[in-house]
Amino acid sequence: MGILEKIQDIENEIRRTQKNKATEYHLGLLKAKLAKYRVQLLEGAKTKSEKGEGFDVMKSGDARVALVGFPSVGKSTILSKLTKTESVAASYEFTTLTCIPGKIEYKGAQIQLLDLPGIIEGASQGKGRGRQVIAVARTADIVLMMLDATKSEQQKAQLERELETVGIRLNQGKPNVAFKVKTGGGITINATVKLTKISEKMVQHILHDYKIFNADVLIREDITVDQFIDVVLGNRKYLTCVYCYNKIDQITIEEVDRLARQDHTVVVSCEQDLNLDYLVEQLWKHLNLLRVYTKKRGELPDFEDGLIIRNGATIEHVCHAIHRTLVSDFKYALVWGASAKHNPQRVGLHHVVLNEDVIQVVKK
């Protein structure tokens, strides 16, 4: 039996099994097995060469946003609207067959926007260009999930399921669990909170199923079985997702209002240029980017030319952004602005910078 059939079998069994206290345990084990087969499936996909199909687009700019959605929802249309790149749009499905990069310039940052082929149900199992699309999505900072406001609500859940299947977790934090595989000493399980969704026995069994017999597990939040499997597999990708409903020119104002109230959601019409500025603003917000300025001794900073870095970045990150070798010559830095206790503050490499800080690096 091939992996796909094995997966199908387990999925069927999960679907057939009633969810109650008595079956909870059995279901947990099935889920663990399912996750294992899916990993095998994806690893198999990696060995196949998928080069030369236009999917190996170089990362460029300060952040990357991937457009994921069913065919003909308007992914190419929005790329052409938001960037200087033209991506062919048409009323037939699968107009786009490769990955087409464009560049959004906003608040001094360059955001790479990737137009991708439409994906269909079963994409995670290799239908259509699904696997390549999903592989690109994993490299993004934000998944911009395009949805057609005129289509049924199910499309969102379907797409989410496809991404979920291949280990992408949308708008979820990494489970707060310290997990360490060891070479001996058996399994130690500790929890700092009361666990209501998973038992110690289940943790043991899942580890056993993955042939892990020596490990330290410290659980710091009330996790589910699925979250624990995610921890054990360790290859999950936790991404921010912004949901974008397009074609609102075709629906009633009441419908628009209802969709717009959903979490992480922006409603737009590419055709009528509605709300596109707000979409870019939201992308910027969710990317968590900061802008800082550098200056030389005795000179004023160039406020036209800031450095774009991630929220939480330190002086060390700033040095890397200026020049590859700057860290090795680093003596200290002077910081003016929100992160400084007094202006200027003398700081080391681990100092966390804040938006609009001015930084002067002093070399050895």
Ligand SMILES: Nc1nc2c(ncn2[C@@H]2O[C@H](COP(=O)(O)OP(=O)(O)OP(=O)(O)O)[C@@H](O)[C@H]2O)c(=O)[nH]1
């Ligand atoms: N009414 C309406 N139609 C739109 C809007 N945006 C795009 N369209 C139309 O939707 C159709 C599909 O647009 P595309 O941009 O090709 O969609 P896509 O998601 O890139 O499609 P694939 O590449 O085939 O996956 C085209 O006929 C567009 O003109 C919109 O805001 N309103």
Ligand SMILES: [K+]
């Ligand atoms: K299309």
Ligand SMILES: [Mg+2]
């Ligand atoms: Mg397209």
